[in-house]
Amino acid sequence: AQSVTQLGSHVSVSEGALVLLRCNYSSSVPPYLFWYVQYPNQGLQLLLKYTSAATLVKGINGFEAEFKKSETSFHLTKPSAHMSDAAEYFCAVSGLNSGGSNYKLTFGKGTLLTVNP
Amino acid sequence: DAGVTQSPTHLIKTRGQHVTLRCSPISGHKSVSWYQQVLGQGPQFIFQYYEKEERGRGNFPDRFSARQFPNYSSELNVNALLLGDSALYLCASSFRGGGMSFGSGTRLTVV
Numbered sequence A: 001a002q003s004v005t006q007l008g009s010h011v012s013v014s015e016g017a018l019v020l021l022r023c024n025y026s027s028s029v030p031p032y033l034f035w036y037v038q039y040p041n042q043g044l045q046l047l048l049k050y051t052s053a054a055t056l057v058k059g060i061n062g063f064e065a066e067f068k069k070s071e072t073s074f075h076l077t078k079p080s081a082h083m084s085d086a087a088e089y090f091c092a093v094s095g096l097n098s099g100g101s102n103y104k105l106t107f108g109k110g111t112l113l114t115v116n117p
Numbered sequence B: 001d002a003g004v005t006q007s008p009t010h011l012i013k014t015r016g017q018h019v020t021l022r023c024s025p026i027s028g029h030k031s032v033s034w035y036q037q038v039l040g041q042g043p044q045f046i047f048q049y050y051e052k053e054e055r056g057r058g059n060f061p062d063r064f065s066a067r068q069f070p071n072y073s074s075e076l077n078v079n080a081l082l083l084g085d086s087a088l089y090l091c092a093s094s095f096r097g098g099g100m101s102f103g104s105g106t107r108l109t110v111v
Helices: none
Strands: A003-007 A010-014 A019-026 A032-038 A044-050 A056-058 A064-068 A073-078 A087-096 A102-107 A111-116 B005-007 B010-013 B019-024 B031-037 B044-050 B053-057 B064-068 B074-078 B087-094 B106-110
Touching: A003 A087, A003 A102, A010 A019, A019 A032, A019 A087, A019 A111, A032 A064, A032 A073, A044 A056, A044 A064, A044 A073, A073 A087, A102 B031, A102 B044, A102 B053, B005 B087, B010 B019, B019 B031, B019 B087, B019 B106, B031 B074, B044 B064, B044 B074, B074 B087
Parallel strands: A010 A111, B010 B106
Antiparallel strands: A003 A019, A019 A073, A032 A044, A032 A087, A056 A064, A064 A073, A087 A102, A087 A111, B005 B019, B019 B074, B031 B044, B031 B087, B044 B053, B064 B074, B087 B106
16 A cells, blocks of 8 residues: 655745745655656646656756655655646656556645745 | 646536536556545546546546546546535646646536
8 A cells, every 4th residue: 555645734935935845745655756846726847756766856946856665755846936836736656557557646635836036 | 748738727516417527647658547636635547548448436426427538538427516525626647657647637616
């Protein structure tokens, strides 16, 4: 069984400040981990993914995340927040099925990021 | 290339009715998955289809069904709609082992 816990349902930062969104996972198999962003009334956009290669993963829009197996964490960071980063962010974990394709994603409950001018 | 496309974008149905939602995957993607996102929550897995076969099913009642066609497009069907079925329904497609790409969703409102 797999699960994801996102710490903090709402994070507020000032423009230009560091963004840190926390995600802890539980998985009985080596996990694939993802961060998605959702803007109002839209679907999910993939920010970045960890698939057992480099533990520091760089994504789009200046975001990155570090896989820490010892802490079962995959926190999302961005050095300097921009107003356009305001959105909801979802961490997700996945395993492969027997056919080697991505099986279901299990999502956290999301973290709403607000950016203050 | 076009992304994942879903239709319709919005839908209002009455309790007890039936609804069909449609999804076209990214060209070359053979896997399609469906997710339900209730307001304020993360998406919940409903089904995954790969090469027209069901490969996974989430914890949803039998009122929910789906299928995948030879061109890899998919339909999600929900019978006997309940108020609690009101949600954003997301379709995602993926290539084997890759990250999933999501459509913009169908907003279903049951009244």
